[in-house]
Amino acid sequence: MEAKQYLLNDIVEMKKQHPCGTNEWKIIRLGADIRIKCEGCGHSVMIPRREFDKKLKKVLRSTNTQ
Template sequence: MYDLGDKVEMKKPHACQTNRWEIIRMGADIKIKCEKCGHIVMLPRREFEKKMKKILEKKEKE
């Protein structure tokens, strides 16, 4: 399962031609930030789960 700070790949690439996003907020809605251009998108959890392809890397645990 995904968690705050994880890097994820979505099914469709962003307009800047990258497909790496970082999860920056979790709750009923999930906020993700584009790794290349810094664009932030907020999606309802159900929509995020439908559009997410896979988790690329987990956040390092301290």
């Protein structure tokens, strides 16, 4: 299976939406754990990279700064 590509500050869509009603999350920290911030209410969650890879649906907006 192909590894999903995402970078810092990308806006991603997860499989389940947040209780506030939005499904857009901003990646604010990358490492062994990944911290994502809800674009609707500002709540942030840190989850292990392996769990994040399972729950990620797609990258909505990428910040390609290369």
